[in-house]
Amino acid sequence: MATAELQGAQPPGKVPHYVNGRFEQFLRDDEISGVVIDGRSRGRIDEQLVGDGRLTFKVQLTGAGQYQFNDAPASEIAGECLVIAHQPLGVVKRQIILDDTEERSVTLFLPRLDNGRIAGFDDEAREVRAASAFLAQRLLFRRYQLPRAAALCAAEILDARRSPWTQERFKRAKIDELTCLLLDFFISQFNHPDNHGLTEREVRRVQQVRAIIAEHLDRPLGVAELARAVGTNRTRLNTAFRAYYGETIGQALQKERMESARFLLGEDTLSISEIAERCGYGHLSNFSLAYKAYFGMSPSVARGSTA
Structure with a gap:
């Protein structure tokens, strides 16, 4: 995957008022967007979000929440983990986060493009086609043990303290690295003989x-x-x-x-x-x-x- 520039523009949506701490959004020129969270919830969060067909990778170092899609049983996510989710168009997700929950996470959003493909899937390899076919109109919400390389990369993004003239360049490189790590992890599940x-x-x-x-x-x-x-x-x-x-x-x-x-x-x-x-x-x-x-x-x- 080619290196992508970070644009200064924010992806759709406002910075929520209920986060006390760092809530930093980014948008790459290949349409992959994301958010870096390092803070605590201010009050109980209980909201519903309608699916837009994005593939989501959430690297969570700390945090906790409860999630439910339509009438499916609720899932609880806590502690260090990797969550991969695909919320098809129109599917409603309810998420509940309790007051004063500490969260440190980096989330990537890969939207569905005009040609029907998902951003970040750059070639027509068999495993990429298999992954795209698997995601077609399918609800996916799975928790994985967090790969150490992805955990370390996310921690560097969260903890970066550099001079202003190197900060954005360092962050851009680390977001590129994390994107590649997570795409490789996901696609490898479809890599069969x-x-x-x-x-x-x-x-x-x-x-x-x-x-x-x-x-x-x-x-x-x-x-x-x-x-x-x-x-x-x-x-x-x-x-x-x-x-x-x-x-x-x-x-x-x-x-x-x-x-x-x-x-x-x-x-x-x-x-x-x-x-x-x-x-x-x-x-x-x-x-x-x-x-x-x-x-x-x-x-x-x-x-x-x-x-």
């Missing part, structure tokens, strides 16, 4: 199934239900999924559960029993056994090691 032998329709189906798995960890669907959801049968789905991802649907579910559990254990907002429930385990003992088998340590030991 070309020799899977699947049609484009089959690829779309297995990608949709992977998204459904991630969205329903608390109440996972069976293979037959997943097959019905994407319009195929369980035998074809099992075969196509393994050809594309190199693992079974059950293995993919387990990986999603364990990675989600590991992330949640690093936070102090949920008990281990609550984490087990969110990851689809009805009994804490089953969750503990599964976690230890996967990571080689119990959830309680893992939580203690992150304290």
Whole structure:
């Protein structure tokens, strides 16, 4: 991706009156915009935002909030994390942030361009096409463990204290770097071998199934239900999924559960029993056994090691 200049103009919208501290917006000449927040909420924030088709990357070092899209269950985001979201046109997001919540974050907004593509997607590589197809009219709101390179880059943007004549140049370089890191992270999820032998329709189906798995960890669907959801049968789905991802649907579910559990254990907002429930385990003992088998340590030991 080519280096982009930062324009002095602000992206649409006003600086909110309810933020006490730094709220700095920027706009690049490739139409990618963003905001740097380093402050506290002034009063309780409860607002609704209508989707405009942007792809959003939020690097959060500290902060907390609750989010809900249309009638979907609410999601809570707290602490250090990466949130990737795509809010299709017209989809309503409700966000709630409590009074005196401290937030340090850098957010990038990648709008949909006139030609239908998303800003920042510069080439026609297969994984870029797959990512664009995945996002087409799809609601996406996922939390990831924050890659260390992205965390360090965001911290440098937030903490930069330089002379006036180098400040903007340094910030521009770091925003370019962060944009590339986050785009690479997102696109890498669609980087699969070309020799899977699947049609484009089959690829779309297995990608949709992977998204459904991630969205329903608390109440996972069976293979037959997943097959019905994407319009195929369980035998074809099992075969196509393994050809594309190199693992079974059950293995993919387990990986999603364990990675989600590991992330949640690093936070102090949920008990281990609550984490087990969110990851689809009805009994804490089953969750503990599964976690230890996967990571080689119990959830309680893992939580203690992150304290």
